[in-house]
Amino acid sequence: MALDLRKQQVLEAIVECHIETAEPVSSRSIARKYNLGVSPATIRNEMADLEEIGLIRQPHTSAGRVPSQKGYRYYVDKLMKKAELTPREERLIRAIFAKRVKVLADIIQCTLKAVTQLTDYLVFLSGPYFENDVLKKIKIIQLMPGKALLVIMAETGWVHSKAMDLSSDITVDDLAYIELVLNRYFQGLTFKQITRTVLKDVYNELTRYRKTINHILEIMEVVLQEEMKENLYLGGTNRILKQPEYSDIEEVRNLMNFIEKEENLRMILQDADPYRVTVKIGEEIKSEQASKYSAITAVYNVGGNIMGVLGLLGPMRMDYARAMTVVEHMTNVLSEALSEDKFY
Amino acid sequence: MALDLRKQQVLEAIVECHIETAEPVSSRSIARKYNLGVSPATIRNEMADLEEIGLIRQPHTSAGRVPSQKGYRYYVDKLMKKAELTPREERLIRAIFAKRVKVLADIIQCTLKAVTQLTDYLVFLSGPYFENDVLKKIKIIQLMPGKALLVIMAETGWVHSKAMDLSSDITVDDLAYIELVLNRYFQGLTFKQITRTVLKDVYNELTRYRKTINHILEIMEVVLQEEMKENLYLGGTNRILKQPEYSDIEEVRNLMNFIEKEENLRMILQDADPYRVTVKIGEEIKSEQASKYSAITAVYNVGGNIMGVLGLLGPMRMDYARAMTVVEHMTNVLSEALSEDKFY
DNA sequence: CTTTAGCACTCATTTGATAAGAGTGCTAAT
DNA sequence: ATTAGCACTCTTATCAAATGAGTGCTAAAG
Numbered sequence: 001m002a003l004d005l006r007k008q009q010v011l012e013a014i015v016e017c018h019i020e021t022a023e024p025v026s027s028r029s030i031a032r033k034y035n036l037g038v039s040p041a042t043i044r045n046e047m048a049d050l051e052e053i054g055l056i057r058q059p060h061t062s063a064g065r066v067p068s069q070k071g072y073r074y075y076v077d078k079l080m081k082k083a084e085l086t087p088r089e090e091r092l093i094r095a096i097f098a099k100r101v102k103v104l105a106d107i108i109q110c111t112l113k114a115v116t117q118l119t120d121y122l123v124f125l126s127g128p129y130f131e132n133d134v135l136k137k138i139k140i141i142q143l144m145p146g147k148a149l150l151v152i153m154a155e156t157g158w159v160h161s162k163a164m165d166l167s168s169d170i171t172v173d174d175l176a177y178i179e180l181v182l183n184r185y186f187q188g189l190t191f192k193q194i195t196r197t198v199l200k201d202v203y204n205e206l207t208r209y210r211k212t213i214n215h216i217l218e219i220m221e222v223v224l225q226e227e228m229k230e231n232l233y234l235g236g237t238n239r240i241l242k243q244p245e246y247s248d249i250e251e252v253r254n255l256m257n258f259i260e261k262e263e264n265l266r267m268i269l270q271d272a273d274p275y276r277v278t279v280k281i282g283e284e285i286k287s288e289q290a291s292k293y294s295a296i297t298a299v300y301n302v303g304g305n306i307m308g309v310l311g312l313l314g315p316m317r318m319d320y321a322r323a324m325t326v327v328e329h330m331t332n333v334l335s336e337a338l339s340e341d342k343f344y
Numbered sequence: 345m346a347l348d349l350r351k352q353q354v355l356e357a358i359v360e361c362h363i364e365t366a367e368p369v370s371s372r373s374i375a376r377k378y379n380l381g382v383s384p385a386t387i388r389n390e391m392a393d394l395e396e397i398g399l400i401r402q403p404h405t406s407a408g409r410v411p412s413q414k415g416y417r418y419y420v421d422k423l424m425k426k427a428e429l430t431p432r433e434e435r436l437i438r439a440i441f442a443k444r445v446k447v448l449a450d451i452i453q454c455t456l457k458a459v460t461q462l463t464d465y466l467v468f469l470s471g472p473y474f475e476n477d478v479l480k481k482i483k484i485i486q487l488m489p490g491k492a493l494l495v496i497m498a499e500t501g502w503v504h505s506k507a508m509d510l511s512s513d514i515t516v517d518d519l520a521y522i523e524l525v526l527n528r529y530f531q532g533l534t535f536k537q538i539t540r541t542v543l544k545d546v547y548n549e550l551t552r553y554r555k556t557i558n559h560i561l562e563i564m565e566v567v568l569q570e571e572m573k574e575n576l577y578l579g580g581t582n583r584i585l586k587q588p589e590y591s592d593i594e595e596v597r598n599l600m601n602f603i604e605k606e607e608n609l610r611m612i613l614q615d616a617d618p619y620r621v622t623v624k625i626g627e628e629i630k631s632e633q634a635s636k637y638s639a640i641t642a643v644y645n646v647g648g649n650i651m652g653v654l655g656l657l658g659p660m661r662m663d664y665a666r667a668m669t670v671v672e673h674m675t676n677v678l679s680e681a682l683s684e685d686k687f688y
Numbered sequence: 689c690t691t692t693a694g695c696a697c698t699c700a701t702t703t704g705a706t707a708a709g710a711g712t713g714c715t716a717a718t
Numbered sequence: 719a720t721t722a723g724c725a726c727t728c729t730t731a732t733c734a735a736a737t738g739a740g741t742g743c744t745a746a747a748g
């Protein structure tokens with residue numbers, strides 16, 4: 001679909017104008033704002049052509065034009081210029097991350113907060129998840145009779161630990177033995193593989209400790225599930241109400257219903273391309289209910305491993321250039337923040 | 345403010361009718377629905393009296409009556425009959441808690457979910473917090489050279505642990521000594537007291553380990569802060585949009601703005617009475633922006649210690665009887681769930 | 689062949705006037 | 719003390735007309 005230069009300019013003008021005002025764009029307003037050197041009539045002719053190809057459409061006969069899904073796609077792929085964050089915004093981000101965040105959950109929160117303040121769209125964020133972490137060592141440490149600590153150490157340096165209650169006749173030696181066997185089975189496997197491994201194997205070798213081992217494995221499962229659970233954080237629910245498309249309560253309800261179901265958001269995050277910022281426009285999002293929205297996603301990673309995904313959801317009339325820049329920037333910030341192991 | 349029986353009946357009718365329909369209540373509709381044995385004209389006379397005392401008011405001259413804040417208060421204090429959960433609802437709750445929740449965060453989530461499904465108001469929940477937990481023992485366990493586990497055991501049986509990186513020339517003996525000193529200082533204190541204790545005291549005794557002890561204390565602070573942080577969970581944001589008062593977008597924005605600020609919610613939760621379900625109506629909520637809302641709160645506890653607060657926020661036209669029952673019931677469920685120490 | 693001025697036409701939105709309806713307050717009768 | 723009856727008030731719905739933004743088309747000009 002090759003467009004001549006002027007058609008591109010007209011399309012760009014329509015998209016950008018519509019993004020700014022949320023109103024249908026008229027030929028006259030384009031002639032006024034953009035110096036294309038032609039009259040509204042000429043622009044009207046171009047518009048008629050663009051409409052025929054399906055890049056724009058008319059809400060009703062006597063209205064201006066609005067970009068179609070295809071039009072936005074063309075704009076994003078071919079016309080859009082990359083946006084830059086202002087120094088002011090850079091400063092905002094640094095300010096948010098300034099108070100040396102030390103806890104994982106805080107870093108996530110800060111990111112969420114920053115993106116929320118930067119965009120007025122829905123922000124959601126998954127991870128970090130550890131399922132590809134490799135188990136280095138399991139330790140079982142008795143804290144007191146009847147109580148032990150299960151410590152799971154990963155190659156990446158992460159340590160997960162949980163206390164557990166045991167029947168009090170289990171001795172330290174018993175625990176040492178169990179630890180030995182567990183390490184033999186699980187060492188070198190990823191967390192994902194461990195949860196997939198049929199636990200019965202281990203179980204058989206440790207029939208002597210049937211009850212205890214049952215308990216430990218159960219706890220281990222809980223710990224791993226807990227840690228592997230791709231946590232989902234959501235923000236910006238009030239910010240997005242500023243968008244004019246949500247001055248109708250029915251639209252708000254739709255949106256809220258959509259985001260209420262975590263699967264929907266997870267689905268969007270799953271489609272993120274590991275190597276670049278992903279833009280899904282309207283029906284490109286798999287979910288039927290999302291046909292009016294657009295989503296922007298990018299992954300963040302630590303040491304080459306994908307740790308999670310950051311996403312934005314907004315109306316199709318989204319400031320793509322800006323949103324993409326913010327998402328890209330913040331995934332970088334997040335990746336960096338997680339790479340310093342100065343937090344616990 | 346003593347009202348004769350019939351005035352009470354009329355007020356009750358107005359409140360209940362308005363709660364149900366969200367519309368001003370007319371004298372005729374009361375005469376029809378409630379069998380007071382009098383004509384609308386009589387009821388009108390009573391209404392005029394009630395209005396004079398300030399228990400109800402008229403949105404405009406030719407409209408029915410609406411309860412005032414004072415009117416709701418009277419209703420809640422004197423007229424309201426306690427509601428009961430239906431067997432169906434009891435089943436719903438049990439279903440939600442059925443899949444043997446094992447992780448603290450899950451119990452919270454389940455509670456939130458249950459209340460959300462039961463009420464159509466905003467649900468928020470703080471805690472659990474541990475600041476009154478008494479420290480039983482600190483352990484520092486070396487995992488490998490340069491890596492140790494800080495274990496904090498509380499009297500209640502809770503165990504918090506975090507891994508930390510240390511400089512690799514710290515020996516096991518060093519750690520044992522540090523552990524000893526820390527225990528000497530902190531054992532028997534509540535977490536709150538520990539964070540208040542001037543850390544310098546300890547610091548002085550352990551000058552030998554200046555760097556290490558600094559690091560450990562820092563981590564301990566993080567752990568305690570993390571655990572003591574009164575987490576705030578929020579749900580029902582989409583459910584509340586069902587309430588007719590939020591068919592106007594402006595109202596929605598107000599509400600969202602209000603709940604966006606955690607302080608506002610915390611403030612409400614702080615006002616909870618430890619011994620009974622608390623109802624704050626309109627301006628009784630301290631925050632100015634909340635003058636249109638009502639809040640219902642109740643604490644949950646474990647072994648006599650308050651662990652957190654569950655709250656509901658909705659329009660003043662709230663089904664108080666029902667909401668109070670739900671809140672009371674769910675704080676009980678929550679207290680029980682947390683008392684079984686079958687979770688990790 | 690391209691561009692554009694001019695004009696008729698369409699359709700959403702605003703405005704104003706009118707009617708309908710709900711509900712009250714008051715008065716006088718019961 | 720109660721209530722039927724009625725005038726009065728104020729909101730909401732309805733409809734027609736006016737307004738105006740914007741297009742599409744045609745014919746003239748470049």
